Amino acid sequence: xxEFRSRIAFSLLIAALVAVATISMVVDRRSRLTGGNLLPGxxxxxxxxxVPLQKMVALPFDVARDTWTRYVALVDVADQNQALRSQLxxxxxxxxxxxxxxxxxxxxxxxxxxxxxxxxPMRPAELVGVDVxxxxxSVLLDRxxxxxxxxxxxxxxxxxxxxxxTATSGRAAKSMTVLDRQSAxxxxxxxxxxxxxxxxxxxxxxxxxxxARGADVAVGDLVITSGLxxxxxxxxxxxxxxxxxxxxxxxxxxxxxxxAVDFGRLEQVFVILRRGPTMELLYRAEDGDAAPARPGT
Amino acid sequence: MKRVLGLxxxxxxxxxxxxxxxxxxxxxxxxxxxFLLVVALGLCWRSAVGGVCVSGAIGFVTDLLSGxxxxxxxxxxxxxxxxxxxxxxxxxxxxxxxxxxxVAVLTCANAFAMALITSFFSPGSAVAGIAxxxxxxxxxxxxxxxxxxxxxxxxxxxxxGDEDGGQRVLPLSPRGRIA
Numbered sequence: 448x449x450e451f452r453s454r455i456a457f458s459l460l461i462a463a464l465v466a467v468a469t470i471s472m473v474v475d476r477r478s479r480l481t482g483g484n485l486l487p488g489x490x491x492x493x494x495x496x497x498v499p500l501q502k503m504v505a506l507p508f509d510v511a512r513d514t515w516t517r518y519v520a521l522v523d524v525a526d527q528n529q530a531l532r533s534q535l536x537x538x539x540x541x542x543x544x545x546x547x548x549x550x551x552x553x554x555x556x557x558x559x560x561x562x563x564x565x566x567x568p569m570r571p572a573e574l575v576g577v578d579v580x581x582x583x584x585s586v587l588l589d590r591x592x593x594x595x596x597x598x599x600x601x602x603x604x605x606x607x608x609x610x611x612x613t614a615t616s617g618r619a620a621k622s623m624t625v626l627d628r629q630s631a632x633x634x635x636x637x638x639x640x641x642x643x644x645x646x647x648x649x650x651x652x653x654x655x656x657x658x659a660r661g662a663d664v665a666v667g668d669l670v671i672t673s674g675l676x677x678x679x680x681x682x683x684x685x686x687x688x689x690x691x692x693x694x695x696x697x698x699x700x701x702x703x704x705x706x707a708v709d710f711g712r713l714e715q716v717f718v719i720l721r722r723g724p725t726m727e728l729l730y731r732a733e734d735g736d737a738a739p740a741r742p743g744t
Numbered sequence: 745m746k747r748v749l750g751l752x753x754x755x756x757x758x759x760x761x762x763x764x765x766x767x768x769x770x771x772x773x774x775x776x777x778x779f780l781l782v783v784a785l786g787l788c789w790r791s792a793v794g795g796v797c798v799s800g801a802i803g804f805v806t807d808l809l810s811g812x813x814x815x816x817x818x819x820x821x822x823x824x825x826x827x828x829x830x831x832x833x834x835x836x837x838x839x840x841x842x843x844x845x846x847v848a849v850l851t852c853a854n855a856f857a858m859a860l861i862t863s864f865f866s867p868g869s870a871v872a873g874i875a876x877x878x879x880x881x882x883x884x885x886x887x888x889x890x891x892x893x894x895x896x897x898x899x900x901x902x903x904x905g906d907e908d909g910g911q912r913v914l915p916l917s918p919r920g921r922i923a
Contacts, residue, residue: 457792464800464822471807471815476865479813493808497760504764576763576809579778581771581882582858583811587763613811623811629866650772650878711770 491616498589498619501576536605543671546637547682567680569717570594572602572620584627584649584710585613588620590718596620599678599726601719607684607707608632608672609716620718625653625685626710633676634685639663642673645685645704653686655702660694664702677725747904748794754900755781755802759809772878775885777893778802779854782821783847784890784897786828787837799825816861820854827853840891847890851883 572594576587590596592615602609602622610624623630630647634655641662643655655670668688674681686704694700722730758777766774782799789795803818810817827850837843 457796460793461796461822461826464796465819468800468803468815468819468822471804471818472813472861472865475814490808490814493805497763497809500756500760501763504760505767508764508768574767577766578771578810579759579762579766579806580810580812580817581766581774581776582855582862584771585811587809621809621811627811629811629862650770 490614494587494614494616494619494621495591497587498575501587502589505575533605540605543637543682543684547671567719567721568595569603569719570596572596572716572718574713574716575619582649583629584624584647586610586622586624586713588612588622588716588718589618591615591618591620593617595720596718597722597730599722599730601679601683601723602716603683603719604708604713604716606709607686608679609708609710609713611678612718622716624710625706625708632679632685633673634670635673636662636664636688637669637671638665639668642675643699643701645670653704653706655686655688655704657699658701660698660700662700664688664691664700666691670704674723676723677728678723680719680723747789747791747901748798750900750904751785751789751794751798752801754897755798755805759802759805763809772881773885774882775889776851776882777889778806779821779824779851780847780886780890780893781897782825783828783850784894785901786825787832787843787894788898789901792829795825795829796822812858812862813865816858819861820857823857824850824854843891843894844887848883848887851886852879855879855882 570590572588572590574586575589578585586609588596588602596612596615598612598615600612602612608625610622610627610630612620613623614621625632625645625647626649627647628649630645632645633642634645635642639662641658641664643658643662646654646656648654655664658664666688670685670688672679672681672683672685684707686706688702689705690703692701692703755778758781762774762777782802785795785798799821800818803821804815806812806817806821807814828846831837831846835842835846837846
């Protein structure tokens with residue numbers, strides 16, 4: 448009788464855990480679609496605790512890498528290189544914005560407007576950990592709500608678009624990168640203005656999909672955010688076309704892209720402290736802001 | 745309770761280590777330590793209730809540190825733990841090779857289940873297309889590390905007070921035959 452009871456109790460425990468997991472998934476999915484703040488408070492504590500832990504565990508790796516880069520490989524050159532890269536990235540960004548404005552309208556006034564528009568506050572953040580699941584591509588950042596980082600804010604690096612903040616706690620944020628299979632970004636080819644969707648493919652990089660058959664896409668073309676989805680600002684570099692597939696009988700074609708950002712070496716990013724219009728609408732009623740954002744644009 | 749807390753701590757260590765190592769290794773070659781731990785618990789911890797609770801908790805924390813839906817890993821970790829427990833009853837998983845093969849098969853099943861759930865909740869996502877070339881290295885990495893994780897977990901369970909840690913569970917039925 449006792450064994451029977453304990454079996455029943457065990458079955459009930461399993462059923463309860465499965466039910467909790469399933470309900471959590473449904474609620475989480477709903478919060479992603481509506482932008483509601485439905486994540487329980489304890490999740491923020493876990494996220495906050497993860498940052499110092501990840502930093503601590505990664506410390507030996509970081510020290511080894513820094514030692515090699517700064518002292519063994521090239522003394523001082525690394526610092527100079529870093530400064531020059533930052534400068535180059537700023538100039539590239541300026542150049543890109545100017546070209547965008549010129550292509551879009553041809554009016555110089557637009558350039559000034561665009562510069563103003565792009566001149567939004569950014570918060571530098573350090574990448575302290577990557578996704579613990581091999582099937583997803585999120586990263587953990589060491590900035591959270593106390594630094595003004597909220598769900599739905601775009602994340603960039605000096606090379607281009609990194610992703611989108613999907614959940615925040617007081618001192619940490621989780622960001623889904625463009626490599627994630629759930630990510631979709633409305634994009635355009637800078638040269639020809641052909642539009643499509645950039646989707647993540649995990650380890651296989653990113654793909655430019657749903658490009659109209661016959662659209663002008665060539666190897667080497669730069670693909671940038673179109674800004675039409677209302678999630679990301681216009682003109683952020685996403686990647687460069689490495690191959691264009693033959694559409695065959697299909698109405699759309701797709702192209703493989705090499706991401707502009709080297710995610711394997713990503714250490715520091717910038718969170719744009721302004722949400723796009725779509726994200727603003729999605730999260731407008733939200734106070735605590737801990738719910739993930741809708742992945743697509 | 746001491747064992748549960750100790751193994752939860754081990755889970756936290758596994759997740760933290762995995763997050764740090766994943767930053768330096770390509771994702772497809774990075775072993776899924778929390779998954780291995782959950783399977784190892786199914787193989788060498790007698791307490792079914794404790795195993796299920798710890799597996800569920802590890803799954804939920806994995807969800808928090810991952811881009812998955814909250815509860816997705818929790819559900820799959822529970823399933824992996826249950827399958828490991830079942831496998832331990834009906835299969836001979838004593839040696840390193842059987843353990844490695846068992847874990848490789850479980851990894852593939854876990855990936856397909858992950859793709860299925862994600863596709864169900866996010867129909868537009870490309871998770872369903874988890875490529876074989878991505879899955880195989882992952883299964884191989886898990887298989888290679890599995891005997892070590894299982895041995896370490898068995899030792900930890902034994903050290904935390906389970907006398908049968910590391911021993912195969914062979915419950916005897918009242919009629920005297922092996923259940």
